[in-house]
Amino acid sequence: MKRRLRVDPIACKAHGVCAELFPERIRLDDWGYPVLDDRPLPDELVEHARRAVDACPRTALHLVPIDERGARGRPELPAGDEQLLP
Numbered sequence: 001m002k003r004r005l006r007v008d009p010i011a012c013k014a015h016g017v018c019a020e021l022f023p024e025r026i027r028l029d030d031w032g033y034p035v036l037d038d039r040p041l042p043d044e045l046v047e048h049a050r051r052a053v054d055a056c057p058r059t060a061l062h063l064v065p066i067d068e069r070g071a072r073g074r075p076e077l078p079a080g081d082e083q084l085l086p
């Protein structure tokens with residue numbers, strides 16, 4: 001399953017940690033907010049992306065699965081949090 005990054009613009013507070021940890025796909029704009037490369041992540045970059053997601057102090061960065069048509073699904077939740085979904 002392919003994945004891409006998504007940011008919650010309300011939760012993000014422009015810490016910039018994500019861009020430091022994953023410069024291959026995240027850069028910062030002039031105000032320090034992340035600008036994400038929207039392309040699906042190749043398998044070799046998924047662990048780097050996950051590290052940036054885990055380090056976000058606002059839990060504003062997410063890995064989302066995408067189907068073959070490019071539609072996005074729900075954010076991946078940490079193990080054990082699946083019961084939070086409706």
Ligand code: SF4
Nearest residue numbers: 012013015016018056
């Ligand atoms: S680490 Fe999180 S809060 Fe900081 S800029 Fe990235 S997404 Fe936003």
